[in-house]
Amino acid sequence: MSITDYQIPASKLYQAMRSEGINAVTTVPDLIQFALHDQFQQAEDIEYIECSAENQALTTAMGLYIGGMTPLVMMQNQGLFNCLNTLRSVGIDANIPLVLSVGAFGREIANLGKSPNDSSRVCLNKVEPVMAAMGIPYFHLETEEDLPQIAKAFATARAKKCAVVISIGYFPSWT
Amino acid sequence: MSLSTIEACFVIGKARGEAIIVSTMSAMFSISAVSPSPLNISSVPLMGGASGLGLGLAIAQPNKRVLVLDGDASLLMELGTMAQIADQAPTNLIHFVFNNNAQFAGLANLKRPGGASFDFCAVALGAGYSTAKTLYSVEDMVAYAPVIMGSPGPHFVELCIDQQPRFLKEMPQPEIPDLQFMRMGAEAQSMMEALGVTHE
Numbered sequence: 001m002s003i004t005d006y007q008i009p010a011s012k013l014y015q016a017m018r019s020e021g022i023n024a025v026t027t028v029p030d031l032i033q034f035a036l037h038d039q040f041q042q043a044e045d046i047e048y049i050e051c052s053a054e055n056q057a058l059t060t061a062m063g064l065y066i067g068g069m070t071p072l073v074m075m076q077n078q079g080l081f082n083c084l085n086t087l088r089s090v091g092i093d094a095n096i097p098l099v100l101s102v103g104a105f106g107r108e109i110a111n112l113g114k115s116p117n118d119s120s121r122v123c124l125n126k127v128e129p130v131m132a133a134m135g136i137p138y139f140h141l142e143t144e145e146d147l148p149q150i151a152k153a154f155a156t157a158r159a160k161k162c163a164v165v166i167s168i169g170y171f172p173s174w175t
Numbered sequence: 176m177s178l179s180t181i182e183a184c185f186v187i188g189k190a191r192g193e194a195i196i197v198s199t200m201s202a203m204f205s206i207s208a209v210s211p212s213p214l215n216i217s218s219v220p221l222m223g224g225a226s227g228l229g230l231g232l233a234i235a236q237p238n239k240r241v242l243v244l245d246g247d248a249s250l251l252m253e254l255g256t257m258a259q260i261a262d263q264a265p266t267n268l269i270h271f272v273f274n275n276n277a278q279f280a281g282l283a284n285l286k287r288p289g290g291a292s293f294d295f296c297a298v299a300l301g302a303g304y305s306t307a308k309t310l311y312s313v314e315d316m317v318a319y320a321p322v323i324m325g326s327p328g329p330h331f332v333e334l335c336i337d338q339q340p341r342f343l344k345e346m347p348q349p350e351i352p353d354l355q356f357m358r359m360g361a362e363a364q365s366m367m368e369a370l371g372v373t374h375e
Contacts (some may be wrong), residue, residue: 052259056226062224065231065235067370068372069235071231
């Protein structure tokens with residue numbers, strides 16, 4: 001496969017997320033998801049809130065959700081590790097079904113097509129195990145064929161009343 | 176001049192009208208006692224979470240006033256939220272910080288970063304809040320309440336709170352009950368019902 005086969009078009013990610021009712025984004029911007037950030041920033045009907053830290057992205061999203069909106073939380077894998085306690089509180093104890101779109105920063109080209117768990121880098125190979133240890137459902141997107149995982153992630157969050165993580169495996173393309 | 180947490184919460188409770196209240200730490204217990212409401216939610220156990228939670232609510236419920244009752248050490252944990260609040264500039268948000276210059280007030284009264292010289296109001300004004308004011312007494316609060324309740328925010332109010340006596344070693348150590356871990360979720364559910372919010 002070509003490296004571009006791992007670049008899911010940002011427009012398709014965006015459409016799949018919008019079709020789940022997303023009308024707000026809270027984020028600490030992520031290097032991997034630049035193209036997806038751009039999609040959401042261009043949308044006039046999206047409340048787009050840049051946060052200083054991932055804890056704040058989660059708590060602000062929780063407030064939006066209680067107030068009736070449907071937020072997406074965007075961050076990087078490093079940021080996910082930065083906010084584990086808030087994720088525990090909001091996404092597990094408080095049963096707020098937030099969906100987190102998490103970019104797989106630092107992935108080796110050689111790891112593409114394999115599980116990030118096989119990466120040599122901790123910020124990649126421990127994401128799924130840590131989420132599993134916390135009881136947070138995890139959905140990894142490697143290629144365009146994985147787009148249906150987005151709907152599954154949202155459905156799981158709603159059904160289990162908990163936060164879920166969608167892992168964006170590589171830079172989405174600007175298309 | 177003297178102001179206790181429960182006195183401050185009493186004034187806020189009297190002035191709140193139909194406002195949403197997001198509280199944390201010591202204010203959480205006092206506001207629940209003096210102004211119980213399905214429109215109360217506690218950031219617990221989640222030190223630092225109140226300001227972000229309040230910001231989200233203020234954006235999603237622009238026709239409701241949102242009062243955040245923050246702790247001083249809690250706000251320091253997530254000080255960056257003040258930048259987001261200023262960015263978004265929700266006119267319906269009033270951000271109180273209960274400044275008793277301590278961590279675990281009434282338990283251990285440990286020092287907190289910054290000490291008495293840390294200027295919360297300067298940070299709020301520097302960030303871009305509409306107003307920032309330090310209040311020292313019930314009388315101050317009663318006089319100032321109409322000003323902030325009747326004008327567009329976001330407003331910031333520093334309440335200089337008396338430190339409670341520290342926990343004595345003769346007293347039994349507190350157990351954290353299960354309720355503490357279920358409380359935020361249960362209050363979130365109650366608030367959604369009170370607001371008529373559904374996520375079908």
